[in-house]
Amino acid sequence: MKVYEDFKVYGPYLRKDKRKHVCLVKYEKGKKIKKTVSYPKFLMEQHLNRYLLEDETVDHINGNFEDDRIENLQILTRSENANKASVYVEVPIVSCIWCRTEFKPSRAQYEKRGVTRAGPFCSRSCSGKYGKSVQETGITLDREKVEVLHYSYNNNYKKEYVNFYNKESLCEPEMQ
Ligand SMILES: [Zn+2]
Numbered sequence: 001m002k003v004y005e006d007f008k009v010y011g012p013y014l015r016k017d018k019r020k021h022v023c024l025v026k027y028e029k030g031k032k033i034k035k036t037v038s039y040p041k042f043l044m045e046q047h048l049n050r051y052l053l054e055d056e057t058v059d060h061i062n063g064n065f066e067d068d069r070i071e072n073l074q075i076l077t078r079s080e081n082a083n084k085a086s087v088y089v090e091v092p093i094v095s096c097i098w099c100r101t102e103f104k105p106s107r108a109q110y111e112k113r114g115v116t117r118a119g120p121f122c123s124r125s126c127s128g129k130y131g132k133s134v135q136e137t138g139i140t141l142d143r144e145k146v147e148v149l150h151y152s153y154n155n156n157y158k159k160e161y162v163n164f165y166n167k168e169s170l171c172e173p174e175m176q
Contacts, residue, residue, distance in 0.1 A: 002049070003045045003046055003049055003050065003051060004024055004035075004037075004042075004045070004046075006026045007024040007025060007026045007035070008024070008025050008026065009022055009023075009024055009042075010022065010023040010024070010025065011023055011039065012039040012042075012068075017065075018065055018066055019038065019039075019065050020038070020039035020040075020068065021036050021037060021038050021039055021042075022036070022037055022039055022042050023035070023036055024036075024037060038058070039068060040058040040060065040068050040073050041057075041058045043058075043068060043070060043073065044058045044070075044073055044075065047070055047073075052075070055077050055078055056075050056076075056077065056078075057075070057076055057077070057078055057081045058073050058074070058075060058076075059073070059074050059075070059076045059080075059081050060072055060073065061073070061074055089148055089149070090148065090149040091104055091105060091110055091146075091148055092104075092146065092147055092148070094120055094144070094146055096120065096121050096122035096123070096126050097118060097119060097120065097121065097130070097141050097143075097144055098121055098122075098126035098127070098129055098130045099122060099126050101122045101126075103122040105120050105146055109146075110146050110148050117143065118130060118140060118141040118142065118143050119143050119144070120143075120144065120146060
């Protein structure tokens with residue numbers, strides 16, 4: 001498999017926050033397809049000759065975002081990367097989808113990724129009541145997103161919507 005086959009590569013372009021990205025363009029049946037990919041991710045994908053998985057991010061081992069040498073790049077899961085980069089995590093107050101009581105989700109709750117079941121619940125009791133109601137009525141509720149902010153040393157923060165694929169992270173340009 002060739003990574004980004006048929007794409008024309010523009011860049012890397014330097015952003016204000018010193019991170020780089022590339023623009024990839026190809027035409028399919030006369031339609032222009034454009035993707036923006038972070039440069040280190042692009043380099044890693046070329047290096048491995050595969051696309052990164054949703055949960056894989058590229059980390060600069062020495063902490064210098066400008067040092068994109070392949071020896072300085074490693075793959076971390078999103079939570080590993082967030083833990084490494086962040087000084088502290090700001091967890092929002094959310095409301096229980098069953099009783100609407102406001103509460104602060106525990107680390108175990110907000111770090112649960114890829115969970116598609118309903119939530120968050122303030123307690124086991126609410127989660128149990130919900131489960132019982134689903135059995136009786138068949139009506140399910142959607143999981144509500146929990147927005148967690150990771151503050152890093154340079155005070156750039158990274159916004160994360162936990163339990164959802166982190167498309168809106170401010171540190172990585174999203175695919176377009
Ligand atoms: Zn509740």
